[in-house]
Amino acid sequence: xxxxxxxxxxxxxxxxxxxxxxxxxxxxxxxxxxxxxxxxxxxxxxxxxxxxxxxxxxxxxxxxxxxxxxxxxxxxxxxxxxxxxxxxxxxxxxxxxxxxxxxxxxxxxxxxxxxxxxxxxxxxxxxxxxxxxxxxxxxxxxxxxxxxxxxxxxxxxxxxxxxxxxxxxxxxxxxxxxxxxxxxxxxxxxxxxxxxxxxxxxxxxxxxxxxxx
Amino acid sequence: xxxxxxxxxxxxxxxxxxxxxxxxxxxxxxxxxxxxxxxxxxxxxxxxxxxxxxxxxxxxxxxxxxxxxxxxxxxxxxxxxxxxxxxxxxxxxxxxxxxxxxxxxxxxxxxxxxxxxxxxxxxxxxxxxxxxxxxxxxxxxxxxxxxxxxxxxxxxxxxxxxxxxxxxxxxxxxxxxxxxxxxxxxxxxxxxxxxxxxxxxxxxx
Numbered sequence: 001x002x003x004x005x006x007x008x009x010x011x012x013x014x015x016x017x018x019x020x021x022x023x024x025x026x027x028x029x030x031x032x033x034x035x036x037x038x039x040x041x042x043x044x045x046x047x048x049x050x051x052x053x054x055x056x057x058x059x060x061x062x063x064x065x066x067x068x069x070x071x072x073x074x075x076x077x078x079x080x081x082x083x084x085x086x087x088x089x090x091x092x093x094x095x096x097x098x099x100x101x102x103x104x105x106x107x108x109x110x111x112x113x114x115x116x117x118x119x120x121x122x123x124x125x126x127x128x129x130x131x132x133x134x135x136x137x138x139x140x141x142x143x144x145x146x147x148x149x150x151x152x153x154x155x156x157x158x159x160x161x162x163x164x165x166x167x168x169x170x171x172x173x174x175x176x177x178x179x180x181x182x183x184x185x186x187x188x189x190x191x192x193x194x195x196x197x198x199x200x201x202x203x204x205x206x207x208x209x210x211x212x213x
Numbered sequence: 214x215x216x217x218x219x220x221x222x223x224x225x226x227x228x229x230x231x232x233x234x235x236x237x238x239x240x241x242x243x244x245x246x247x248x249x250x251x252x253x254x255x256x257x258x259x260x261x262x263x264x265x266x267x268x269x270x271x272x273x274x275x276x277x278x279x280x281x282x283x284x285x286x287x288x289x290x291x292x293x294x295x296x297x298x299x300x301x302x303x304x305x306x307x308x309x310x311x312x313x314x315x316x317x318x319x320x321x322x323x324x325x326x327x328x329x330x331x332x333x334x335x336x337x338x339x340x341x342x343x344x345x346x347x348x349x350x351x352x353x354x355x356x357x358x359x360x361x362x363x364x365x366x367x368x369x370x371x372x373x374x375x376x377x378x379x380x381x382x383x384x385x386x387x388x389x390x391x392x393x394x395x396x397x398x399x400x401x402x403x404x405x406x407x408x409x410x411x412x413x414x415x416x417x418x
Binding site for chain 2: 060063064065066067068071072075076078079082083086089090091093097172175176
């Protein structure tokens with residue numbers, strides 16, 4: 001992997017994480033993270049759609065007229081999301097039933113169009129694919145973390161399997177959407193604090209040799 | 214042709230739509246039999262569950278359905294009422310929909326032809342809050358209705374129960390879901406409606 005691609009991956013996963021930094025995709029974070037299984041299916045779908053739609057739109061960028069740029073973006077994103085929907089309905093009917101309208105709503109996930117506009121529109125296809133993939137994985141990492149906490153505390157289960165101790169009392173609030181707000185806020189706070197501390201340490205180490213001189 | 218000219222925009226949009234929509238239409242057609250089969254299996258397994266007829270595999274379910282269940286009424290080509298003879302006793306089942314807290318709840322309810330005792334029920338569709346109203350799909354909640362005696366006023370959801378399921382089969386009360394009393398009430402109203410349908414001859418051959 002070249003250093004440019006490594007930077008794209010690091011940005012998607014941490015430095016420009018879609019949840020921590022771009023604050024995108026929050027609606028789906030609230031909607032699906034009370035079930036780890038639904039979160040995994042949803043985030044795999046978003047990762048797949050973001051990577052492939054960024055790649056496709058980057059390939060087409062020289063041909064797309066500016067006037068219909070966003071219509072074409074929605075068309076391409078919808079194409080990949082409907083592919084996911086067809087596959088789920090045909091081969092994973094239970095998952096399709098559980099996710100219901102959420103799969104279709106991947107089309108409106110801001111991360112996909114955000115990456116198409118911010119990156120794929122100005123970069124070659126392969127880096128655009130890597131950028132979409134890294135952002136999807138960054139989104140997945142945060143949502144899976146939140147889903148583990150919500151499903152465990154809300155139901156006492158993980159992936160539907162009972163993992164709580166006898167007498168465990170589920171926290172009903174964790175099942176409801178507001179708990180995702182609290183957890184996203186805590187995750188943002190934690191990530192920003194770590195980033196700020198790392199930045200301060202970097203500045204300190206940069207100024208220390210100068211002071212020593 | 215200039216990229217910003219009307220002709221180019223129209224032509225490009227048309228070609229892009231064809232290129233992206235055509236493969237989806239093909240994929241939809243190719244997977245249609247599988248999707249229809251999944252829907253049919255979901256419906257038939259729900260009917261078997263409502264009648265409390267066990268099965269191990271999808272093939273087993275198909276065989277049991279063909280051998281034991283008679284479709285007695287249909288709407289728009291889809292069955293909505295069934296009859297079955299189990300251990301010499303006659304039972305009826307109907308499909309009934311009604312409002313939930315967030316959307317329509319659809320259930321299949323099986324009972325004796327007089328509607329005096331529920332044989333069982335199964336939820337076909339619901340979009341209640343996961344973890345709250347959505348718990349109507351949990352086995353402990355569904356199991357409460359199995360072999361339940363129906364009172365003169367039908368069944369009723371009780372908010373003061375243990376929240377673990379009313380096991381007294383001679384009592385018309387069922388435990389409501391803690392934190393989802395509205396959904397519990399809606400659900401029991403739909404079940405009572407289905408029992409009224411059966412009493413009125415729903416499911417009769």
